[in-house]
Amino acid sequence: MQPFVEITQVKKKIDNFHLGPIDLTIEPGTITSLVGNNGSGKSTLMKLMMNLANSDSGIIKLFNQNVSGDEEHWKSFVAYQSQKMIGWDAFTGEKLKDFIAPLYEQWDEQLFQRLVELFAIPLDQRFSKLSQGSQQKLTLALTIPRNTALLLLDEPTAYLDIPAKNHLMDILVEWMDQGERSIVIASHQIEDIKKLSDYLFVLRNGEMVGNFEKEALTERYKRYWLRNELTESSIPGEVFRDRVQVVSNHPEATEHYLRENGLQWANQSSLDLEEIITFLLSPTR
Amino acid sequence: MKEWKQAFWLAGTEWRNFSKHAVFTYTLCLLYIVIVFGFLPIFEGGTTIVGDILFIVIFLLFPAWIKPKESHVQKISGEIWASPSFIMLQQLPIRKNVIVKSRFIFHSFYSFPFQLTLLLCLYILTPEVRNMGFSAYLTFVIIWLAISIYIGFSLPASDAGDIINWKTLLGSSLFLVLLGTATLTLFHAVLDVGFVEWTMLIAQEYPLLSVLVSIFLTGFGFFYWPRSLKKTMEKLDYL
Numbered sequence: 001m002q003p004f005v006e007i008t009q010v011k012k013k014i015d016n017f018h019l020g021p022i023d024l025t026i027e028p029g030t031i032t033s034l035v036g037n038n039g040s041g042k043s044t045l046m047k048l049m050m051n052l053a054n055s056d057s058g059i060i061k062l063f064n065q066n067v068s069g070d071e072e073h074w075k076s077f078v079a080y081q082s083q084k085m086i087g088w089d090a091f092t093g094e095k096l097k098d099f100i101a102p103l104y105e106q107w108d109e110q111l112f113q114r115l116v117e118l119f120a121i122p123l124d125q126r127f128s129k130l131s132q133g134s135q136q137k138l139t140l141a142l143t144i145p146r147n148t149a150l151l152l153l154d155e156p157t158a159y160l161d162i163p164a165k166n167h168l169m170d171i172l173v174e175w176m177d178q179g180e181r182s183i184v185i186a187s188h189q190i191e192d193i194k195k196l197s198d199y200l201f202v203l204r205n206g207e208m209v210g211n212f213e214k215e216a217l218t219e220r221y222k223r224y225w226l227r228n229e230l231t232e233s234s235i236p237g238e239v240f241r242d243r244v245q246v247v248s249n250h251p252e253a254t255e256h257y258l259r260e261n262g263l264q265w266a267n268q269s270s271l272d273l274e275e276i277i278t279f280l281l282s283p284t285r
Numbered sequence: 286m287k288e289w290k291q292a293f294w295l296a297g298t299e300w301r302n303f304s305k306h307a308v309f310t311y312t313l314c315l316l317y318i319v320i321v322f323g324f325l326p327i328f329e330g331g332t333t334i335v336g337d338i339l340f341i342v343i344f345l346l347f348p349a350w351i352k353p354k355e356s357h358v359q360k361i362s363g364e365i366w367a368s369p370s371f372i373m374l375q376q377l378p379i380r381k382n383v384i385v386k387s388r389f390i391f392h393s394f395y396s397f398p399f400q401l402t403l404l405l406c407l408y409i410l411t412p413e414v415r416n417m418g419f420s421a422y423l424t425f426v427i428i429w430l431a432i433s434i435y436i437g438f439s440l441p442a443s444d445a446g447d448i449i450n451w452k453t454l455l456g457s458s459l460f461l462v463l464l465g466t467a468t469l470t471l472f473h474a475v476l477d478v479g480f481v482e483w484t485m486l487i488a489q490e491y492p493l494l495s496v497l498v499s500i501f502l503t504g505f506g507f508f509y510w511p512r513s514l515k516k517t518m519e520k521l522d523y524l
Binding site: 014043044047050052053054072075076078080082085086087088089090091095098099100103104 | 298299302303353354361368369371372373374375376377378379381519520522523524
């Protein structure tokens with residue numbers, strides 16, 4: 001099946017910040033988390049995907065259409081929730097729904113009503129009068145029921161309370177089960193990433209670190225506690241070392257080296273995803 | 286046709302959300318018009334520069350002021366200034382051509398009723414306009430409605446925004462003030478008539494030519510401003 005998103009060698013320069021070159025493919029039926037430190041270009045990448053900004057080079061194709069081309073049919077297959085909803089302030093939730101829902105053929109009114117009830121969203125209040133959390137809940141209630149094949153969510157849980165976060169996770173999982181759909185989610189929330197993601201697309205200060213399958217990534221990192229202190233020489237796969245401890249992203253090569261050099265380890269363990277992300281985002285490690 | 290239909294629907298839905306605000310500001314402006322044209326002798330003995338400025342500002346800029354805040358160009362982020370309503374539409378599955386059309390329709394929902402009322406008030410309140418005769422008055426109305434398009438449509442065309450910092454803001458403001466002052470001064474100094482008064486004169490003396498030129502310039506406005514808006518929206522990075 002044709003990928004929903006194909007990003008090839010995309011670059012963007014904004015003042016002193018350089019994004020890319022980015023290569024990313026989003027297949028149907030997958031959830032990809034955009035992971036990176038603050039200002040690493042996650043939101044910019046989403047805006048480039050939505051053609052809200054022009055890339056300096058490279059091609060972004062959504063549903064096999066170049067987003068910067070004349071053909072704009074791809075827009076009807078994408079629902080985008082930005083970090084800050086601009087232009088919504090003067091509308092009530094009800095009016096926003098009346099404005100947005102008719103634009104989407106597959107709008108799911110039942111799901112919208114369910115989300116409104118679940119999140120206790122006051123639809124009669126102006127968007128600007130709602131708390132940040134309620135604004136985010138309303139935004140999600142007006143984004144997910146669009147039922148487009150691709151959902152782009154930029155920091156969807158930043159202001160949500162714990163029950164709302166849990167409800168959202170369940171709804172997104174349920175939503176994914178209903179057809180050939182994909183989600184791209186930019187998030188700093190490790191719980192979102194752990195629970196939802198199939199893939200982690202990692203950006204470090206605009207530079208693409210890689211697109212990793214989550215399970216493979218967690219299996220790839222190992223920590224070894226050695227019986228003796230480490231020598232000066234570097235170990236294959238080593239990404240971090242302490243006195244008697246070494247973290248590797250190539251366990252097989254590391255273990256082979258340790259055996260070859262008669263270095264015994266007392267224990268070994270897998271790393272938590274949060275630690276792995278920290279290693280990936282740390283330029284010194 | 287489908288694009289126009291959707292553009293009307295978008296502009297209408299947006300307008301209905303702000304209808305209370307529109308009625309309130311529209312009434313305020315009407316009161317202002319009655320006070321200015323009913324009690325101030327703007328057209329007595331020909332228009333002065335101040336009278337010209339007052340009329341042009343009311344005619345062209347009031348429709349923008351009575352529009353809701355969300356449709357005004359404002360700072361979005363960094364140096365990007367644009368209309369929040371425009372940004373909202375861009376994030377929805379709406380073709381660029383439809384967005385462009387809807388911005389001009391939305392502006393027209395405010396400008397044309399207001400400007401027609403203003404021109405009607407002018408006929409009722411000022412003897413100088415009434416004395417032109419009805420057919421010359423109709424030509425005068427066509428001239429000004431055309432101005433509302435080939436100059437006034439620059440306002441919705443600016444919805445797409447621009448990169449603005451204090452230097453560009455100061456520079457463009459100065460340029461517009463100087464251009465306006467120079468044009469009006471030129472009329473007063475060279476032709477010895479005010480600009481508004483001049484449009485009244487040509488409406489009386491060259492009605493057919495005035496209407497033809499107005500139609501031509503209206504066509505230009507319809508052609509140029511939507512393209513300018515679309516070009517800006519394709520060029521600008523809304524980051």
